[in-house]
Amino acid sequence: MKTKTKALIAGGVWMAIIILLLVIFGSEGKNEEFQPQNEFKLHPWLSIHIGSVDLSINRAVFYLVLTAGLTIGTMVWIAKKMQQRPNRTQVAVEMAYELAKNNITRGNMSAEVATRWFPFIGGLFFFILFSNLIGYLPLPTNTGEHFNVFGLEIPTFAIYAATANISIPIVLTLVVWVSYHVEGVRAKGFVPYLKSWLPPGLENMSAIGRGAIFLIEVVSHLVRLVSLSVRLFANMLAGHLLLLFMGGGLAVLLGIAALGALTFPLAFAFFIFEVGLVATLQAFIFSTLSAIYIGGATSAEH
Amino acid sequence: MDLPSITAATEAITGEDVKGAGKAIALGVGAGLGSIGAGIGIGFIFGKEIESVARQPEMKSDLESIRWLGFALTEAVAFYTFIFGLIAFFLS
Numbered sequence: 001m002k003t004k005t006k007a008l009i010a011g012g013v014w015m016a017i018i019i020l021l022l023v024i025f026g027s028e029g030k031n032e033e034f035q036p037q038n039e040f041k042l043h044p045w046l047s048i049h050i051g052s053v054d055l056s057i058n059r060a061v062f063y064l065v066l067t068a069g070l071t072i073g074t075m076v077w078i079a080k081k082m083q084q085r086p087n088r089t090q091v092a093v094e095m096a097y098e099l100a101k102n103n104i105t106r107g108n109m110s111a112e113v114a115t116r117w118f119p120f121i122g123g124l125f126f127f128i129l130f131s132n133l134i135g136y137l138p139l140p141t142n143t144g145e146h147f148n149v150f151g152l153e154i155p156t157f158a159i160y161a162a163t164a165n166i167s168i169p170i171v172l173t174l175v176v177w178v179s180y181h182v183e184g185v186r187a188k189g190f191v192p193y194l195k196s197w198l199p200p201g202l203e204n205m206s207a208i209g210r211g212a213i214f215l216i217e218v219v220s221h222l223v224r225l226v227s228l229s230v231r232l233f234a235n236m237l238a239g240h241l242l243l244l245f246m247g248g249g250l251a252v253l254l255g256i257a258a259l260g261a262l263t264f265p266l267a268f269a270f271f272i273f274e275v276g277l278v279a280t281l282q283a284f285i286f287s288t289l290s291a292i293y294i295g296g297a298t299s300a301e302h
Numbered sequence: 303m304d305l306p307s308i309t310a311a312t313e314a315i316t317g318e319d320v321k322g323a324g325k326a327i328a329l330g331v332g333a334g335l336g337s338i339g340a341g342i343g344i345g346f347i348f349g350k351e352i353e354s355v356a357r358q359p360e361m362k363s364d365l366e367s368i369r370w371l372g373f374a375l376t377e378a379v380a381f382y383t384f385i386f387g388l389i390a391f392f393l394s
Contacts, residue, residue, distance in 0.1 A: 037392050103367060227378070234381035241388075285374040288367075 014265070021258040028255035036241075036249055039158060042165075043143045059141050063162040067131040075126065100125045104287050109295030113183075117294055120179070124172065125287035128163060128232065132279035135161025135236060136243075136271065159243065163282075164236035166229065173229040176290040184297030193297070197221070228289060235282050239274040246270055329387040336383025343376035 044056035078093045086094065100122040106114045142158035162168045184193045197217040202210055245253075246267035251260030351369045355362050 107367075230382060230385065231374075231378040234385045235378065238381050238384055281370060281374050285371065288371060 014261070018258045018261045021261055022256075025257040028257075031253055031255050034249075034252050036244060036253065039142065039244055039249075040160070040164075040237075040240075045143065059143075059160055060162055060165045060167070062141065063131070063134065063160060064168065067127065067134055067162050070134065071123075071126050071130045074130070096126070096129070097122070099284075100287065104284070104291050108288065108291040109298065113187075113295065113298050117183075117291070121287050121291050121294075124176075124290060125283050128172075128286050129280060129283035131161055131163045131168075132236060132282060133275065135159060135164060135240065136275050136279065159240055161236050161240070163232055164240055166233045169229040169232040169286075170225075172232075172286070173225055176228065176293065177225055180290075180293040180297045183294055187298040224293065228286065232282050232286055235278055239270075239278055242270050243267055243274065325391045328390040332387035332390065333380075333384045336387075337380045340376055340380035343379065344373060347372045347376060 042058040042060055044054075044058050045062075046057040048055040048057065074093070078090055081090075083090065101118055104125060105118045105121045109117065136159060138157040138159050140155045140157050141160060142156040145156040146153045147156060148154075181193075184196070187193070188196060194214075198210060198213060202213065205213075246263045248260050248264070248267075250263055251257060347369065351365055354365060
């Protein structure tokens with residue numbers, strides 16, 4: 001049988017299942033009980049309140065600790081059992097390490113600054129990469145809902161990531177933002193660093209014009225705070241929402257069983273897209289932009 | 303003009319259903335228009351990259367990392383609008 005015939009038969013069977021479900025079950029009307037935003041709610045597992053500060057242990061904290069542990073554990077484990085003839089895992093980790101060292105860090109700053117800042121940039125890259133990848137493993141963490149296995153109450157499986165919560169990207173961004181300014185001031189001194197924000201070629205401009213351009217530069221530095229953090233957060237959240245809706249959320253919400261059969265294969269396609277491209281790319285982008293900011297703050301010319 | 307019909311119309315405008323419809327429109331139009339811009343941008347990046355590689359094939363490896371940087375920066379724009387649409391839908 002030719003591949004084309006097989007594909008046609010598979011597509012036909014798929015369509016038949018969808019039509020069958022549509023005929024048998026039809027539409028049950030809009031489901032008011034299912035609230036998609038509850039999938040991202042943080043239930044406190046262990047309430048800790050110090051004054052008015054809420055330090056409760058919840059899902060996001062669990063993912064944060066899990067990611068940090070896994071990042072450190074993997075890298076230390078690989079470093080401990082280095083071999084002359086590397087196996088596949090070692091090759092993969094070495095490739096990621098090379099990427100972080102040569103491409104991301106060294107490609108965007110001078111050799112001296114790169115030696116000083118590679119641990120930070122590399123740590124950032126691996127932390128975000130692991131966080132994003134764990135985010136696509138369904139773990140039993142949704143304590144809002146339970147299901148029974150032989151009388152055992154188990155929380156529902158759900159996907160979540162530390163980086164899909166705005167707090168983690170914003171803290172990472174703040175660390176990067178403060179540290180590149182500090183590094184710039186350390187390399188050039190306070191006033192020359194502020195002067196270096198102005199693009200070159202404005203020597204003949206009046207003081208007012210230069211002041212206006214300086215104001216625009218100040219705004220652009222502040223916007224970096226928003227763009228860097230929201231980019232990571234929004235990519236992860238949108239990916240998780242997409243998987244939630246495609247993997248059955250839409251069918252439950254609208255009460256149409258046939259829609260679930262239609263969207264479920266799409267969930268697989270999006271899953272591969274998210275894991276294969278977006279998770280890695282966002283870690284790459286975040287660390288590359290951090291490296292560009294630090295490199296730009298310390299470079300002599302410009 | 304008869305006043306009861308105006309009162310009825312005002313009630314319809316301020317009702318819960320209309321509010322929900324407005325939120326749905328905010329999410330749909332916001333995310334949809336944002337995707338248009340990002341779609342054009344991503345197409346532009348990959349189109350230009352193909353053009354450059356066709357002109358200078360030896361630059362392929364250099365262009366690769368710049369391509370992904372541009373792709374991710376542009377793609378994020380779609381998600382900004384999407385997130386603000388979600389905020390309008392769920393949190394307002």
